[in-house]
Amino acid sequence: MKDNKDKPLERIWNGIYVENPVFCLILGMCPTLATTTSATNAIGMGLSTTAILVASNLMISLLKGIIPNRMRIPSYIVIIASFVTIVEFLMEGFFPSVYASLGIYIPLIVVNCIIMGRAEAYAGKKGPVESVFDGLGMGIGFTLALLLIGSVREIVGAGTWFGAKITPAIYEPVNLFILAPGAFLVMAFFVAIMNKLKIGAARRTDWDPTENGCADCSSCAKLGFCGGKPAAAEEEVKA
Amino acid sequence: MNIMLLALSAALINNVVLSQFLGICAFLGVSKKSKSAIGMGFAVTFVLTLASLVCGIIYHFLLVPFGLQYLKTIAFILIVAALVQFVEMFLKKFVKSLYDALGIYLPLITTNCAVLGVALINVQKDYSIFTGTVYGFFTAVGFLVAITILSYIREKMEFNNVPKAFQGFPIVMITAALMSIAFFGFSSF
Amino acid sequence: MDTVYNVSPSPHVRDNVTTQKIMGAVALALLPASAAGVILYGVHALLVLIVSIASAVLSEYVFEKITNRPVTIYDLSAVVTGLLIGLNMPPEVPVFIPVLGSIFGIIVVKQLFGGIGQNFMNPALGARCFLIISFSSQMTDFAAKGGIMGASAVDAVSSATPLATLKTGAAFPLGDLFLGTTLGTIGETSAFALLIGAVFLLWIKVIDLRIPLSYIGTFFVLVLVTALIRGYEAPLYYTVCEIFAGGLMLGAWFMATDYASSPMTANGQLIYGVCLGVLTFLFRMVSKSNEGVSYAIIFMNCLTPMIEQFTRPLAFGIKREKEAKHE
Numbered sequence: 224m225k226d227n228k229d230k231p232l233e234r235i236w237n238g239i240y241v242e243n244p245v246f247c248l249i250l251g252m253c254p255t256l257a258t259t260t261s262a263t264n265a266i267g268m269g270l271s272t273t274a275i276l277v278a279s280n281l282m283i284s285l286l287k288g289i290i291p292n293r294m295r296i297p298s299y300i301v302i303i304a305s306f307v308t309i310v311e312f313l314m315e316g317f318f319p320s321v322y323a324s325l326g327i328y329i330p331l332i333v334v335n336c337i338i339m340g341r342a343e344a345y346a347g348k349k350g351p352v353e354s355v356f357d358g359l360g361m362g363i364g365f366t367l368a369l370l371l372i373g374s375v376r377e378i379v380g381a382g383t384w385f386g387a388k389i390t391p392a393i394y395e396p397v398n399l400f401i402l403a404p405g406a407f408l409v410m411a412f413f414v415a416i417m418n419k420l421k422i423g424a425a426r427r428t429d430w431d432p433t434e435n436g437c438a439d440c441s442s443c444a445k446l447g448f449c450g451g452k453p454a455a456a457e458e459e460v461k462a
Numbered sequence: 463m464n465i466m467l468l469a470l471s472a473a474l475i476n477n478v479v480l481s482q483f484l485g486i487c488a489f490l491g492v493s494k495k496s497k498s499a500i501g502m503g504f505a506v507t508f509v510l511t512l513a514s515l516v517c518g519i520i521y522h523f524l525l526v527p528f529g530l531q532y533l534k535t536i537a538f539i540l541i542v543a544a545l546v547q548f549v550e551m552f553l554k555k556f557v558k559s560l561y562d563a564l565g566i567y568l569p570l571i572t573t574n575c576a577v578l579g580v581a582l583i584n585v586q587k588d589y590s591i592f593t594g595t596v597y598g599f600f601t602a603v604g605f606l607v608a609i610t611i612l613s614y615i616r617e618k619m620e621f622n623n624v625p626k627a628f629q630g631f632p633i634v635m636i637t638a639a640l641m642s643i644a645f646f647g648f649s650s651f
Numbered sequence: 652m653d654t655v656y657n658v659s660p661s662p663h664v665r666d667n668v669t670t671q672k673i674m675g676a677v678a679l680a681l682l683p684a685s686a687a688g689v690i691l692y693g694v695h696a697l698l699v700l701i702v703s704i705a706s707a708v709l710s711e712y713v714f715e716k717i718t719n720r721p722v723t724i725y726d727l728s729a730v731v732t733g734l735l736i737g738l739n740m741p742p743e744v745p746v747f748i749p750v751l752g753s754i755f756g757i758i759v760v761k762q763l764f765g766g767i768g769q770n771f772m773n774p775a776l777g778a779r780c781f782l783i784i785s786f787s788s789q790m791t792d793f794a795a796k797g798g799i800m801g802a803s804a805v806d807a808v809s810s811a812t813p814l815a816t817l818k819t820g821a822a823f824p825l826g827d828l829f830l831g832t833t834l835g836t837i838g839e840t841s842a843f844a845l846l847i848g849a850v851f852l853l854w855i856k857v858i859d860l861r862i863p864l865s866y867i868g869t870f871f872v873l874v875l876v877t878a879l880i881r882g883y884e885a886p887l888y889y890t891v892c893e894i895f896a897g898g899l900m901l902g903a904w905f906m907a908t909d910y911a912s913s914p915m916t917a918n919g920q921l922i923y924g925v926c927l928g929v930l931t932f933l934f935r936m937v938s939k940s941n942e943g944v945s946y947a948i949i950f951m952n953c954l955t956p957m958i959e960q961f962t963r964p965l966a967f968g969i970k971r972e973k974e975a976k977h978e
Contacts, residue, residue, distance in 0.1 A: 249631065252483075252490070257483040297540070297543065300539055301536060304536040304540075326586075327586060330578075331582070333578065334539065395745075395747070398787065404639040404643045404646070404781075404784070407635045408635070408636065408639045408759070411636045414631050418628075418629075419626075610957070611953050611954060611957065614957040615953065619764065619769070622765035622769045623766060624764060625718050636759060636763055637771075640771075641953055643781060644946065647780075647930075647950060648938075650938040651938045
């Protein structure tokens with residue numbers, strides 16, 4: 224990677240737009256679909272993930288010299304899981320209502336591909352300052368994406384935003400949007416719009432999963448429609 | 463009778479993928495061909511059941527007696543990762559046919575949120591080791607059902623004339639949305 | 652040498668059946684039920700039907716214009732979808748609901764998948780279930796204000812649908828169920844009107860008996876057995892009531908037989924029909940809800956590709972080999 228790509232502001236912009244984890248990388252689908260039932264939940268999830276991302280990126284970057292290469296993945300897992308546990312308890316203590324509505328999705332941040340992916344792709348190779356800002360950028364990008372989806376679902380599906388009614392009385396909320404099918408629908412339309420406008424994942428034709436920390440393509444949601452090498456990996460999966 | 467209801471609920475009513483959004487990545491990624499989908503479904507069933515059992519045992523016999531419940535997230539994810547490794551080695555050596563059949567799907571299951579998710583739900587709902595394992599098994603059956611159905615639909619859709627912006631990821635999401643609506647019927651049981 | 656031969660690829664023997672003719676026939680077959688609905692429930696029902704059809708056709712037109720595709724509204728499939736959506740609406744439903752339903756059914760369930768024939772789910776039922784989930788109270792309010800039923804309505808007290816009564820094990824007057832003088836959606840109540848249309852479609856061979864018979868037959872057997880086991884009084888009468896009540900007639904003859912979303916193979920259709928019977932039975936008599944036809948059909952729609960694969964006929968001359976040997 225070129226040097227100026229590691230500058231703090233560059234990292235932040237990267238996470239928000241260039242490589243937005245939800246719309247460009249299509250990672251972390253589980254929490255994206257599950258926790259966007261309202262704008263509040265979306266922000267709660269986004270910010271917790273950001274906190275963990277920054278913390279684990281920092282820690283991994285600091286410890287990368289000490290961790291032997293073979294023990295890499297298990298150590299990352301332990302580090303990430305520890306921070307998740309910490310954040311879990313902090314949320315339970317300070318934001319109990321958000322904690323209650325997010326449920327098991329908070330501990331599930333451990334298996335969020337974004338965190339492991341960034342650890343592998345970035346924090347494991349770069350210095351602590353860049354890693355912190357990379358985590359911040361990805362986290363903010365994730366949070367913004369979640370907020371966008373959550374807002375649409377909440378406004379259309381319940382007529383409220385952050386719990387406050389903002390639609391006119393004549394508007395009848397379409398309940399489906401805050402339920403499971405609505406999540407799939409909203410996600411589909413957002414990605415379709417991005418494809419149409421040629422932003423997001425549709426722009427990228429140079430995506431190399433191995434370079435970006437994905438363990439391999441087969442468990443990835445984008446398998447078969449990613450612009451980069453994974454199309455070849457699909458042949459492996461088929462066999 | 464209660465177990466039956468639990469099983470039905472786990473598999474169909476609160477379907478792990480279409481209602482709880484666990485295992486979405488594998489669901490979307492491996493459902494292009496029915497053979498891969500069914501293979502993945504069986505692999506997940508195998509690992510999920512085993513993981514529910516082992517995590518349940520560790521939780522009840524190790525974490526709870528020592529008051530270490532807060533370590534469950536760390537413990538469970540390490541167990542799952544280790545379990546998958548172990549199962550892979552074991553199968554490769556002793557049941558080669560099954561190993562070949564499951565193939566590459568085994569290692570992918572570590573990051574499948576359904577596995578960790580179910581282990582955590584078992585704790586959250588205070589299931590006994592037996593109940594938790596049964597719940598895990600039927601949850602995985604739900605995953606198998608969902609991914610199989612989706613793969614056959616996707617195979618049929620392969621030559622459809624989908625609008626360009628929706629090709630690939632979006633139309634699969636829409637298919638999942640429609641499947642999710644179809645599974646809603648079961649919520650009245 | 653100056654004889655001009657027609658050089659073209661096969662087929663050379665053509666039928667004059669077109670999509671338009673088939674769809675037109677279906678629409679015609681639904682006319683008795685539509686008329687019955689309007690007579691029974693009044694002018695608002697007519698409005699709902701017109702609005703549903705109009706929104707469906709308009710959605711298809713607008714979508715195809717925006718995506719630069721050939722405009723297909725003249726094949727009348729959007730008209731049929733719109734009509735079916737309208738017939739599945741409660742008589743006094745606020746008009747925006749069928750509009751939304753038609754837009755969803757045509758665009759999301761049908762057009763996004765590639766248009767006619769390429770959808771895997773029945774658009775009208777996909778729309779109906781979308782609406783049931785989204786607007787549950789409006790979609791289950793069957794009070795009638797116009798037409799025959801509106802005039803004779805005693806009050807909210809008697810606004811229980813036949814299915815609600817049947818759920819308790821009590822029977823319902825069969826004559827009312829057959830003619831349609833009960834509460835329900837616009838098109839489903841008059842079994843008589845629906846059967847006229849069904850016979851017409853069977854006569855001109857647009858639909859086949861396989862799916863409806865296996866569906867209704869399986870359902871009949873399961874309900875009868877259950878009624879006997881549960882000790883309902885007059886189990887046979889009860890079973891016949893269940894057949895004419897709710898959306899079973901409309902579903903079995905007009906929705907389950909939709910070409911795109913039901914299996915193509917003969918055996919597949921039988922399996923499909925039987926499963927539909929089982930599911931509808933389970934939803935109606937085992938689960939907590941009253942109706943089961945819509946969800947049963949759309950669930951089986953999801954299974955159709957799988958059923959087709961498993962009932963694929965062999966090409967002539969090929970021996971069936973174990974597919975596991977092929978990779």
